[in-house]
Amino acid sequence: MADIIQLLPDNIANQIAAGEVIQRPASAVKELLENAVDAGATEIKLIIVDAGKTLLQVIDNGKGMSETDARIAFERHATSKIRAIDDLFRIKTMGFRGEALASIAAVAQVELKTRRAEDELGTYIEIENSVVLKQEPCAYHIGTSISMKNLFFSVPARRNFLKSNAAEMRHIIDEFIRVAMAFPHIFFSLTSNGQQVFHLETGNLKQRIVQILGNSYSAKLVSVKEEMDYMNVYGFVGKPETAKKTRGDQYFFVNNRFIKSAYLNHAINTAFNEMIAKDSFPSYVLFIDLDPSVVDINVHPTKQEIKFEDEKIVYAFVQAAVKHALAQFSIAPSLDFTLNADIQGLDAISKPFTHNEQDNAASSNLFKTFTQRNQAHAIEPTNKNELKNWKEFFEPSAPKGDLLSGSSEENYFEYEKPFQSLVTSNQQSVTSNLQLVTHTSSYTIQHCLQLHNTYIIAATQNGFVLVHQQLAHERILYEKYSVAAHGTQMATQKSMFPVSLELVPSDAALLQEILPELQMIGYLIEPFGNNTFVIQGTPADVMHGNEKHSLELLIEQFKHFSSDIKFSKREKLVRCMARQQAIKSGQPLQPKEMVALVEELFTCNTPNVTPTGSPTYVEFKEDYLDRMFQRL
Template sequence: MADIINLLPDNIANQIAAGEVIQRPASAVKELLENAVDAGATEIQLIIRDAGKELVQVIDNGKGMSETDARMCFERHATSKIQTINDLFSIRTMGFRGEALASIAAVSQVELKTRLRGSEIGTYIEIDNSAVKKQEMCQTAEGTSIAMKNLFFNVPARRNFLKSNAAEMRHIVDEFIRVAMAFPQIQFTLTNNTQQLFYLEKGSLKQRIIAILGQHYNARIVSVKETTDYMNVHGFVGKPETAKKTRGDQFFFVNNRFIKSPYLHHAIMNAFAEMIPADSFPLYVLFIDLDPGHVDINVHPTKQEIKFDDEKLMYAFVQSAVKHALAQFNITPTLDFGLDPGIQQLDAVSKPFTEQQQAKSVNTSLYKSFTQANQAHTIDKSSNLKHWKDLYGSGESNVTYTETETETMDSPQEESYTTHSTTIESRSSATSMIDEGWQDTSIDQKVPVQVHQQYILSQIKSGFILIDQQAAHERILYERYQRAVQETAIPTQQSLFPQTLQLLPADAALIMEMIPDLQILGYDLEPFGNNTFVVRGTPADIQSGNEQASIEGLLEQFKHFSHELKLPRREQLIRSMARNNSIQAGKSLSTREMQNIIDELFACTMPNSSPGGKYTYISFKLTDLAKMFG
């Protein structure tokens, strides 16, 4: 029988290995940026064309490579970081496996220009499908410029699995932000199709966070710093009001390497317990520094998942550090003492307090009881406070008051009787309010009633139903938007004065991806350059002047569904719009609005649940009520 096992050719083996490391353009961005950081660069440029499918180029001013190193760096398992097995357990650099450049060269066309610091001439190398096509001397700046062109040109099936340009660009921005956040002492720029998306100057960690996430975080983040012999934690967490319904602003770095750790994330959530809603996510950028011997970073090809030798200790320490920071900066819910603008218009505030009015007020017994020595605790019972209004009255009011002198009640029985009478009166007034809400509109139907501005109570033949107004409206909007996508587009309400919307680069890339679907669903917006969009119109049922809040809320909901559910993009968008535009709990509804919700809900194909599976209503039968009351 003939032998059937053969060694794979190098080019095929390299392509298989590349599948672990280079899954999309963003994977190459991560590896190339980390190599530039390891080279000691202080300025790093990332240049992208066609969302990385045509070009990913990284230019740094690091130490560069010699001619031999420039050729060797494309070989598999070639690295300058590891000499012995012990080096594997004391790694503090970013790239160390020696697979990144070999994998990139296996699935793309690569051009490398590099000049060693202090050398007069550099090296140019051109590689195509792992084969060196050209190697020669060249003039170039100190440092390294590496360009990856035509990703997956030799693996068409892999290229077909890449997402849209907007989706791939979003992944690239994510990887860029993770590296740039970890090294605020390095200047980073990101250019996409000749448009500069990021220009991040060297600075402190706080300056880098604000430059990436937005200026509005300047006064809304709290410093975290704890030091022990075992490990150190430093960074920033957002105040409770910065918590969002979606993930995205959570960054963990271990020895400056970005990691994903649900376990440590849970520690942060526990530190914020009872400060934020259970379904919200706080902002945090935390750096953990510890001996590399206590952590294994070689458990995953992308090195984003790691293992600690004592996870419980890490959990307790991170949770304690965040709790201490929040307590130290007195992060607790605060009252807003800002004056209501309506109060400013009142006569007592807007009109001057004349000398005549001052003199009159000073002579009242109430004023004297608070100003005379040792009188603040005394109340003149004989006056029964009948002149209290003198303190506020101008003496010119047309309103007349009828005062009745009453005896002070000393009898407990009289006091009890008065309390009882008050209770009866309040009950009768409450009964009259209920009667007003339940007046017959017809023999068989009662007017719906809103309960705690959250539920709608409506009578039916067999009893009554209790409707969750938000879940019900979400179901109504969801089916309306589905029909729009499948049949007729939702009409757009054009704005008299179009608004400009400034977004973070990652959000701008996300909106670019969604524009065709948003137009079907009633939004009219177009790119205006530099992460800015012009909003010319919104769906007709969105209140005018609320365009920016509507789109920002829609983005947050979309990111929430993107993380929580693996749904098609259009389905995520429809659910996001339904959730974002639905009537929120706490909103007062008129009788007509409540009746419209009831009518539209039961005209839906699935009226009993929201798109997320939540009950929209619960029915109560008369027979069940009879049992409850015995």
């Protein structure tokens, strides 16, 4: 019987490896940019056509390659960075596995031009499907240019899995930013379809952050810098006012390599405790430098997930560094030492400090507490007679009137009567009797009362319902937008004076991607070039004058909405719109508004829960209320 186990041919093995390394054009962007950085380049240009599907080219002015190196670079596991097994534990460069160029050559048509400073002529190589078609000398400047054309031309099935150009471009921009952010001393540019998206001049880290994230961060960054023998932490965190309702601009780098770490994110979030709202997320660009031997960066093909030898030390140090920076920002704001004219006119400033006044000041107890040894916490004895009536403070004052009497109660409108908390010794019994209604009920709403500007108590024929106003409105809007997004386009409220919206490139790419879906739910937005859009119209729910802010918030929510769940773009957008436009907790409502909201809720197909599964209301039935007060 013949043997059945065979070695895979090189071209098939390379395509399998490419499945791990090159999942989409953005994967190749990451690998090629990192190679250019490792080559010592001071200028790196990225050129994109059709979101990398047609062309993806990286040009650098690094040290270049010899003719032999240029040829062998496309072999599997060919690398200049590993000589012995111990080198794996001392890695300080970006690409080191030697899989990137071999994987790219397996799934695209590749052209390479390169020259070293000591060579008169450079080398030109053309590869297709892992096969070298041409190799010859060429005239070229010092550095390297790699062009990747027609990605996945040899694997049509994988090409079909690529998203739209706008979606793929957004991923490319993300990878570009992650590399450019880590190396502010290198010039980077990104050109897409002939239009320049980024032009990042060399500078310091703060300048690079502002170049990428926008001028709004210019005066809102707090410097972080802590050093110890084990590790260093440096970078910037955004001031509390830059916190967002979604995970916005958050970048972590370990030894200049971008990483994703929920563990370290938690360390920073806890450092911001009580400085930002619990449902907000801080912005930061932080770098951790530590010995490569205590970090394992080879645990994931993208090298974005790493392991630390001692995670607790890293966690504690990052948290402490951010806390220290925020404390300095909070308690040491900039001081203006020039005296106001009004202050200069005061007696203490304008008149001389006489000897008598000096003697009186020196003899005061306050002066002694600051000048005498061990007197910093001295407290003078007080007159005990002043405290003899301290118990009276805790005595209840006499009631001014009986609130339960008829004359007093008549002073309240029906919807303004006080609603006091019910205290029971058996909380579990109460909880078990709160019934979540799981079907559309026909209610006749009689009276409404708003509690804490968040809950609506609506009296019904057989009890009352406790409605959460924000969650209820979210359900109402979700069903409304769902109908629009799946065929019945909503009416657009056109603006008499269109508003222009300028976005950072990554957000501009995202907005371009979701324009068709936005149009279905009532937005009318036109691209204006150079990452600028004109808002010609909005859904009727968007308040006039709030067009720009609502769209910016929608983009921010869409970027980070349920990233762990594979919703369609349309479903994400509908959920984001419903959440954004819903009446917020804490907003006071008029009685008519409360009645209208509750009645509209019960016309929904699924009134009892939000799209994410949170209950919109709880029903208290009359028989349960009678049992609570032992009336049965």
